Amino acid sequence: MNGRISRRNVLKTGAAAGVVAAVGGAGAGRAAAFGPSGGGSPGGPDDGPLALVNGRIHTMDADNTVARAVSIRDGRFVTVGNDVGNPGPGTRTINLRGRTVVPGIIDNHNHIVLMGNRPGFHTPLENAASISDVQEIYAARGSGIPDGGWITTIGGFHINHLVPPGETPRFPTLAELDEAVPDNPAYISQSFSGPSTTNSRGKAFFEGRGTPVGDDGSIAGGFGTSPTGQATFALRQTLLDFEARKRGAVDALNYGLGLGVTTHLDQGAFQTTGTASDGAAHEDNFAMHLPFLSVHEDGELLARLRINFLHMESDPATPELVERLRNAFQFFGDDFVRTGGIGEFIAQGTGPSSPFLAAARRVAEAGWRAEVHSLSTTDFVNEIEAFEAVNKEFPITDLRWVVAHVPFITEEYVSRHQALGGGLSLTGWRYLAGSPSSNGPPFRMIVDSGINAGMSSDGMQIAPMNPWIHMYYATTGLNARGVLINDGQQISREEVLRLYTRDNGWFLREEDSLGTIEPGKLADLVVLNEDYFTVPDERLRRIRSVLTVAGGRIVHETGEAGR
Ligand SMILES: [Zn+2]
Numbered sequence: 001m002n003g004r005i006s007r008r009n010v011l012k013t014g015a016a017a018g019v020v021a022a023v024g025g026a027g028a029g030r031a032a033a034f035g036p037s038g039g040g041s042p043g044g045p046d047d048g049p050l051a052l053v054n055g056r057i058h059t060m061d062a063d064n065t066v067a068r069a070v071s072i073r074d075g076r077f078v079t080v081g082n083d084v085g086n087p088g089p090g091t092r093t094i095n096l097r098g099r100t101v102v103p104g105i106i107d108n109h110n111h112i113v114l115m116g117n118r119p120g121f122h123t124p125l126e127n128a129a130s131i132s133d134v135q136e137i138y139a140a141r142g143s144g145i146p147d148g149g150w151i152t153t154i155g156g157f158h159i160n161h162l163v164p165p166g167e168t169p170r171f172p173t174l175a176e177l178d179e180a181v182p183d184n185p186a187y188i189s190q191s192f193s194g195p196s197t198t199n200s201r202g203k204a205f206f207e208g209r210g211t212p213v214g215d216d217g218s219i220a221g222g223f224g225t226s227p228t229g230q231a232t233f234a235l236r237q238t239l240l241d242f243e244a245r246k247r248g249a250v251d252a253l254n255y256g257l258g259l260g261v262t263t264h265l266d267q268g269a270f271q272t273t274g275t276a277s278d279g280a281a282h283e284d285n286f287a288m289h290l291p292f293l294s295v296h297e298d299g300e301l302l303a304r305l306r307i308n309f310l311h312m313e314s315d316p317a318t319p320e321l322v323e324r325l326r327n328a329f330q331f332f333g334d335d336f337v338r339t340g341g342i343g344e345f346i347a348q349g350t351g352p353s354s355p356f357l358a359a360a361r362r363v364a365e366a367g368w369r370a371e372v373h374s375l376s377t378t379d380f381v382n383e384i385e386a387f388e389a390v391n392k393e394f395p396i397t398d399l400r401w402v403v404a405h406v407p408f409i410t411e412e413y414v415s416r417h418q419a420l421g422g423g424l425s426l427t428g429w430r431y432l433a434g435s436p437s438s439n440g441p442p443f444r445m446i447v448d449s450g451i452n453a454g455m456s457s458d459g460m461q462i463a464p465m466n467p468w469i470h471m472y473y474a475t476t477g478l479n480a481r482g483v484l485i486n487d488g489q490q491i492s493r494e495e496v497l498r499l500y501t502r503d504n505g506w507f508l509r510e511e512d513s514l515g516t517i518e519p520g521k522l523a524d525l526v527v528l529n530e531d532y533f534t535v536p537d538e539r540l541r542r543i544r545s546v547l548t549v550a551g552g553r554i555v556h557e558t559g560e561a562g563r
Helices: 003-009 112-116 131-143 174-180 200-208 227-239 242-259 290-297 319-327 356-366 379-393 411-419 443-449 467-476 493-500 502-508
Strands: 050-053 056-058 069-073 076-081 092-095 100-103 105-110 151-154 186-189 196-198 261-266 304-309 337-342 371-374 402-405 423-427 452-456 525-528 545-550 553-557
Touching (some): 105 452, 112 261, 131 174, 174 186, 174 196, 174 200, 186 200, 186 227, 196 200, 196 227, 242 290, 242 545, 261 502, 319 356, 337 371, 423 502
Parallel strands (some): 050 092, 105 261, 151 186, 402 423, 423 452
Antiparallel strands (some): 100 525, 186 196, 525 545, 545 553
16 A cells, blocks of 8 residues: 555544544645546555455445455455455455444535635644643644644534533633644634634734734634634635645545545535635635645545535526536546536525526526525425426426425425435534524434435534534434434434435435445445444544545555554
């Protein structure tokens, strides 16, 4: 295997073990030995055939087969069964010693491209459960980057989980961040628009640009040109060039690989205004993918990226959407990078006075996939009724249109959407800050309905990317404060894992090649640090990959998987 890759992805051990989930290293060294020339994926001949034996390999196939061994060649599974027979010369064989293996996790709705374009050495805090966890994660990050390099966390976490239940949620203070990273400026910003916090070095930088910072490091949040908006904007202007974005893209994907996420369906960003009124969800929707494409061209893209095009126009003529449908290709690319449809917005608003119906009609006429999101008690009604109207003119029943999040969807609208051939993307984002009245989605009702459903994170602003947190919420109904908020709608671990793997193949239109461990399918799998199926609930959120394979290549390895 390629030593450079394994070193770059190896989990940092030490004080922060179990908390730091493989934040990538500072340097994105070249791994030129593989790439698009290797059969269109990193599973090229350089890695050679691979065999994993003596595992508990949950294939998630139609019979829920649990196998003991798999062999992999040229990026695909060759045999799946009790042994690998004679896998041939040059095969690297790994003895899993009973470890649990699942298919590579597919996240059918997130914002990984935004995460890759964050200013600074972006450092997820979604796995922190205390202020000292934050300090450990930041200290570990600081030790791997140059002195003076910015350590940043923009979105994906909530102060609700930075402090144990029973204590009042709060940010780390300036003094606490100084203690953790005295030689690096730090910036931690919650959700779309703060509030935020910083350390002494960061405070000096922001105040030098006229942004008010409290003595405790606090920076006020709010939409528009709030102090948080000013701070994020200053960092974007100062720190982001193309090489920094490429480094961020590699880091973001590596972070996902440490959690076992091998495929991301990105859902775009709000178009940047290029001002301090941009929030965490703003980027240049027309250029933000280019660093990822460049990483792929270098042969360094180790996880699969699927790209939806977000359109959010208020003009009823939706000129940009019209041009997109006229000039772009859907489902175009290779096994590692491929375009998708339009989403997670097709226009501004959903109501009768918005361009939603007109936009949906254009997408249907072009024969494209549409994906939209629902957060309120009324938007899914508008959306599904518009889909029904459009379907009478331009049938959408084969186009796999999706409504995402759906916290309040009713059985009636699930079945009406099902009749249109549609699907529902579910997520556990309520985990962070949900309550018994702001809960959902109704996992149990939706899974029982039989509609095409799949699982996603909706990371990186409002929610974490970590799939094990979402699985924890879906199976327990508990939020980050330990409050039961989604009672009666829990599903089993088997069910939610199926939503995150086999059932998500449908959302990519790749169910024949991704989502299960079966001969002939693309070889994506994850060897876990604990047995997902039997570990106590409280340890679910701490599940990590000890070895991730994507396209037949080992793309993350901690050294714990056995030899
Ligand atoms: Zn989203």
